Amino acid sequence: MKFTLLKIENFLAITEAEFRLHDRGLVLIQGVNKADTSADSNGAGKSSLPDALCWVLYGITARDASGDEVINDRAGKGTKVSVDVEDDEDIYRVIRHRKHPKGKNALHLLHLQKDGTINDLTQGTDKLTQAKVNTIIGASHDVFKSSIYAAQEQMPDLPKMTDKMLKMLIEEASGVTVLEESYKLARDKLTTERGTRDAIAQQIEKLTEKKDWHERNKTSLQDQIDGWEENRSESVTSGTAELKQHVEDVKALDEEIAAAGHAVLAAAVKECDDKILAVSEEQKQLMQLNQKVAQATSTVNLTRMEAKQTQDAHARQKGKIAAIDHRVGCPCDECGREITEAEIEASRVSAMGVLKTLVDNFTTQKNALEDARKALTLITDKRDAFEATMTDISAVSALRAAKQRELDAVNEVIVKRRNLAQKAKDLAEAIKTLKAQENPHRLGITKIDRELLTISAEICKASEQLRLAEGTVDIAETVVKVFSPSGVRAHILDEVTPYLNQQTAKYLSIMSDSNIEATWTTLVKNAKGELRENFAIEVANEKGGKSFRLLSGGEKRKVRISAALALQDLVATRARKPIELFIGDEIDDALDAAGLERLTQILEEKATERGSVFIISHNSLRDWVSQIITIQKEVGGETTLIEETV
Numbered sequence: 001m002k003f004t005l006l007k008i009e010n011f012l013a014i015t016e017a018e019f020r021l022h023d024r025g026l027v028l029i030q031g032v033n034k035a036d037t038s039a040d041s042n043g044a045g046k047s048s049l050p051d052a053l054c055w056v057l058y059g060i061t062a063r064d065a066s067g068d069e070v071i072n073d074r075a076g077k078g079t080k081v082s083v084d085v086e087d088d089e090d091i092y093r094v095i096r097h098r099k100h101p102k103g104k105n106a107l108h109l110l111h112l113q114k115d116g117t118i119n120d121l122t123q124g125t126d127k128l129t130q131a132k133v134n135t136i137i138g139a140s141h142d143v144f145k146s147s148i149y150a151a152q153e154q155m156p157d158l159p160k161m162t163d164k165m166l167k168m169l170i171e172e173a174s175g176v177t178v179l180e181e182s183y184k185l186a187r188d189k190l191t192t193e194r195g196t197r198d199a200i201a202q203q204i205e206k207l208t209e210k211k212d213w214h215e216r217n218k219t220s221l222q223d224q225i226d227g228w229e230e231n232r233s234e235s236v237t238s239g240t241a242e243l244k245q246h247v248e249d250v251k252a253l254d255e256e257i258a259a260a261g262h263a264v265l266a267a268a269v270k271e272c273d274d275k276i277l278a279v280s281e282e283q284k285q286l287m288q289l290n291q292k293v294a295q296a297t298s299t300v301n302l303t304r305m306e307a308k309q310t311q312d313a314h315a316r317q318k319g320k321i322a323a324i325d326h327r328v329g330c331p332c333d334e335c336g337r338e339i340t341e342a343e344i345e346a347s348r349v350s351a352m353g354v355l356k357t358l359v360d361n362f363t364t365q366k367n368a369l370e371d372a373r374k375a376l377t378l379i380t381d382k383r384d385a386f387e388a389t390m391t392d393i394s395a396v397s398a399l400r401a402a403k404q405r406e407l408d409a410v411n412e413v414i415v416k417r418r419n420l421a422q423k424a425k426d427l428a429e430a431i432k433t434l435k436a437q438e439n440p441h442r443l444g445i446t447k448i449d450r451e452l453l454t455i456s457a458e459i460c461k462a463s464e465q466l467r468l469a470e471g472t473v474d475i476a477e478t479v480v481k482v483f484s485p486s487g488v489r490a491h492i493l494d495e496v497t498p499y500l501n502q503q504t505a506k507y508l509s510i511m512s513d514s515n516i517e518a519t520w521t522t523l524v525k526n527a528k529g530e531l532r533e534n535f536a537i538e539v540a541n542e543k544g545g546k547s548f549r550l551l552s553g554g555e556k557r558k559v560r561i562s563a564a565l566a567l568q569d570l571v572a573t574r575a576r577k578p579i580e581l582f583i584g585d586e587i588d589d590a591l592d593a594a595g596l597e598r599l600t601q602i603l604e605e606k607a608t609e610r611g612s613v614f615i616i617s618h619n620s621l622r623d624w625v626s627q628i629i630t631i632q633k634e635v636g637g638e639t640t641l642i643e644e645t646v
């Protein structure tokens with residue numbers, strides 16, 4: 001990854017500047033301050049140049065200037081810094097504004113397409129855009145300040161850093177942080193894949209349960225089918241035996257009926273009936289005679305009763321006449337004088353008349369009774385005479401009754417035979433129907449078989465999916481392991497440590513003639529032999545102080561420079577987002593001439609290997625450096641940039 005073009009407008013001391021950052025080799029930044037008579041180069045704006053890069057990328061300078069502080073005093077507004085960043089094939093432009101007439105205070109991120117079109121990647125807020133910028137650069141402000149830009153008075157002090165800070169810097173500088181994100185993504189992916197696999201396994205479990213349930217149903221249904229068939233077979237066998245028995249019984253009854261001579265008996269009864277029918281005329285006549293006898297008897301009784309009534313009336317009339325006769329000589333009820341015979345004569349005559357009539361009637365009735373009695377005797381005799389001449393059918397009736405009983409018995413057998421024959425017929429029909437009947441449970445089995453076929457296919461399909469999902473989970477687990485602290489991360493740190501040591505040793509050996517040694521540790525083995533992270537830089541000095549604390553100022557600076565340059569090498573050589581840029585602002589401070597020469601040698605070498613190294617120094621380095629950028633502050637405060645190759 002390269003920072004290519006840096007453009008500055010109204011930033012700190014600089015009114016306007018533009019220069020290339022990439023593939024420059026070793027460049028010396030110098031300053032001329034015409035605005036301040038007390039200074040030659042101090043305050044010219046040298047440090048403002050790399051600070052502009054720092055600010056455009058992170059919104060803060062190495063000396064922690066931010067907000068309106070960064071606006072050039074002379075302009076008072078319109079601050080704008082942009083830098084182009086090339087990441088493989090992609091070119092981005094980061095633009096930061098402060099009180100800018102167009103850009104206001106905004107941070108913009110553009111993606112410059114090869115065809116000239118611009119894709120604006122600016123997000124809804126500066127915070128979000130900044131996050132995107134950080135992702136593109138792949139280095140935080142801390143890493144930037146510790147390995148890329150060793151700012152004035154901000155020389156990265158790696159040997160004195162805490163384990164935590166050093167860990168952060170080394171991990172980020174080596175690109176392990178990216179793995180952290182990958183580790184998180186891998187774990188997320190593993191969770192998802194496990195979820196998918198478990199869901200499929202659960203689905204298979206459910207399907208298997210369903211299958212088992214259907215199979216159990218099928219077994220019980222099969223039992224029902226078998227049971228039904230057994231029942232049918234038993235019913236057919238027992239029915240057939242029963243039928244056979246019926247047929248035999250019918251045959252036996254046929255024989256019984258034949259032996260009983262039904263026809264002969266029926267003929268005998270008929271014969272008796274004929275005979276009885278023949279005497280029925282006589283019975284009719286007898287009945288008529290009996291009726292006449294009854295009539296005659298009734299006439300006699302009626303006549304006798306009338307005569308008796310007349311006799312009674314005669315007696316009562318005689319009493320009445322005696323009562324009339326008795327009234328003679330008795331006082332009258334009305335006048336009291338005695339009643340004479342003459343006075344009762346009329347009544348007596350009348351009563352006597354009635355009496356006579358009664359006598360006449362009685363005589364007539366008596367005669368009539370006599371005639372009725374004669375007629376009764378006559379008809380009774382006639383009836384008795386006829387009855388005596390009547391045919392005697394009692395024997396025939398008795399015979400008929402006997403024959404009829406026998407016939408009834410036979411008929412009973414016939415009915416029994418008929419019923420039995422019907423029963424046999426019904427039974428034969430039932431056996432036929434039962435034999436032809438479809439087993440009612442078979443349909444259920446067909447249905448279950450169909451269902452089982454579908455479920456088996458589903459299980460088969462899901463099992464294949466499970467196999468694939470398990471494969472995916474295995475891969476995801478492997479990926480998690482690879483990105484886990486014990487995986488590739490440890491491996492990288494394992495590789496990084498010797499590299500840092502080798503680079504630091506290289507720089508220190510030049511700077512100190514191998515007297516001072518600085519050793520980086522990232523991973524240490526604990527008592528159990530397990531790797532444990534432990535970030536530190538151990539310093540040893542053969543000829544002097546035995547720890548970093550006891551080193552001289554110049555020696556400390558040599559260690560600091562060596563460690564920072566080694567870290568820069570790490571950033572420049574990492575697999576993703578390598579940054580081939582180093583800016584050192586007065587890092588040569590406190591070095592003597594010998595130290596300075598050695599440093600310049602290192603920086604030159606570094607510039608050859610790593611693209612661009614910018615160095616700001618008050619020391620006269622023109623003998624060692626061929627490219628010079630001079631920032632010149634004019635009397636009025638405006639700045640100009642002069643680039644020269646010597």
Ligand SMILES: Nc1ncnc2c1ncn2[C@@H]1O[C@H](COP(=O)(O)OP(=O)(O)OP(=O)(O)O)[C@@H](O)[C@H]1O
Pocket residue numbers: 011012013014031041042043044045046047048049069070071072073074152
């Ligand atoms: N907002 C600002 N506007 C204009 N000038 C500013 C602003 N902030 C700081 N300055 C001044 O800009 C000048 C340049 O600072 P800078 O740090 O770039 O100088 P320098 O060339 O690195 O000097 P030195 O050699 O002393 O480190 C200084 O005089 C400083 O006071």
Ligand SMILES: [Mg+2]
Pocket residue numbers: 046047048152585
């Ligand atoms: Mg400075």
